[in-house]
Amino acid sequence: MLTVKAFTATSATDPLAPATIERRDVGAHDVLIAIRYAGICHSDIHTVREEWGEITFPQVVGHEIVGEVAEVGSGVTEFAVGDRVGVGCMVNSCRECDACKAGLEQYCAAGNTGTYASVDHDGTITQGGYSTHIVVDKDFVLRVPESIPYEAAAPLLCAGITTYSPLAHWNAGPGKRVAVVGMGGLGHMAVKIAAAMGADVTVLSQTLSKQDDGLAFGAKHYYATSDPKTLKDLRNSFDLVINTVSAPLDFDGFVRLLALDGVWVNVGAPAEPISMRVFSLFNNRRSFAGSNIGGIAETQEMLDFCAEHDIAPEVEVIGADAINDAYERVLASDVRYRFVIDTATL
Ligand SMILES: [Zn+2]
Numbered sequence: 001m002l003t004v005k006a007f008t009a010t011s012a013t014d015p016l017a018p019a020t021i022e023r024r025d026v027g028a029h030d031v032l033i034a035i036r037y038a039g040i041c042h043s044d045i046h047t048v049r050e051e052w053g054e055i056t057f058p059q060v061v062g063h064e065i066v067g068e069v070a071e072v073g074s075g076v077t078e079f080a081v082g083d084r085v086g087v088g089c090m091v092n093s094c095r096e097c098d099a100c101k102a103g104l105e106q107y108c109a110a111g112n113t114g115t116y117a118s119v120d121h122d123g124t125i126t127q128g129g130y131s132t133h134i135v136v137d138k139d140f141v142l143r144v145p146e147s148i149p150y151e152a153a154a155p156l157l158c159a160g161i162t163t164y165s166p167l168a169h170w171n172a173g174p175g176k177r178v179a180v181v182g183m184g185g186l187g188h189m190a191v192k193i194a195a196a197m198g199a200d201v202t203v204l205s206q207t208l209s210k211q212d213d214g215l216a217f218g219a220k221h222y223y224a225t226s227d228p229k230t231l232k233d234l235r236n237s238f239d240l241v242i243n244t245v246s247a248p249l250d251f252d253g254f255v256r257l258l259a260l261d262g263v264w265v266n267v268g269a270p271a272e273p274i275s276m277r278v279f280s281l282f283n284n285r286r287s288f289a290g291s292n293i294g295g296i297a298e299t300q301e302m303l304d305f306c307a308e309h310d311i312a313p314e315v316e317v318i319g320a321d322a323i324n325d326a327y328e329r330v331l332a333s334d335v336r337y338r339f340v341i342d343t344a345t346l
């Protein structure tokens with residue numbers, strides 16, 4: 001066992017605090033990563049506050065992890081000490097079901113093993129990236145291209161792949177009108193990636209406060225949804241909508257923005273069930289869909305795509321002592337656009 005520094009949640013209500021945790025010995029197929037940066041995802045907050053269900057404490061969260069390979073197991077030939085690597089939202093899956101065989105480990109029939117707060121195949125509870133080191137099966141380790149700075153690469157492992165996967169699956173590209181709802185951590189990456197894919201991108205945000213950013217990130221159009229005219233004027237306008245908002249929306253009003261055969265994809269998730277009239281889907285043969293992160297091969301494809309197109313998340317690097325404040329600022333949407341923890345401060 002390796003004892004390493006971490007920033008830990010001890011209950012659903014107490015602030016996170018420094019502690020040490022144990023990492024397993026490096027097995028034949030494992031990679032030990034010295035973590036350099038870890039992004040703060042809204043899911044981290046939902047999880048430690050038990051808003052998505054009970055968890056076992058103490059719990060370290062964080063699933064946007066980048067760092068350097070510090071040691072490899074005897075059966076690992078794909079990675080060497082010093083390689084720039086990353087870990088996203090999953091660290092294991094069954095490898096045998098149809099989804100796993102298709103490279104869609106996120107949809108593993110047995111359930112993928114999350115990077116934190118999941119039961120791993122050895123029975124332990126996974127501990128995430130707010131930590132100096134992590135031991136991960138080589139099949140769930142990604143290569144981080146040299147051209148992407150470490151701190152900016154971290155949020156690609158969740159926010160990047162969560163938006164890239166549906167954009168790729170539903171063929172965002174030249175001639176496609178793509179709307180992104182919400183301009184937070186996920187939304188700003190959806191804008192950058194969709195624009196790099198060649199789509200005509202529109203941002204639908206509550207206000208126009210981030211309009212300059214949105215246009216700089218590649219959006220052609222930007223509308224405030226607080227203006228009642230927006231939903232009316234934009235009816236039947238989009239081939240694909242990526243909804244990154246985790247608050248309830250006027251879904252009946254919003255899905256009517258879809259043009260013929262348009263698809264609405266949810267990647268943000270309100271805690272409560274949503275309400276919508278099915279009639280809103282009938283016209284234009286609209287689809288209402290969801291999407292969950294992306295497979296390992298697709299995550300690598302996304303990292304390489306971002307390097308090739310010179311795009312990366314906008315980040316604010318913080319020290320460990322600012323994590324609890326950062327949580328409050330995430331909840332207040334007061335971040336442009338992702339907090340990233342410098343793990344040297346743990
Ligand atoms: Zn996440």
Ligand SMILES: [Zn+2]
Binds near residue numbers: 096100101109
């Ligand atoms: Zn599987």
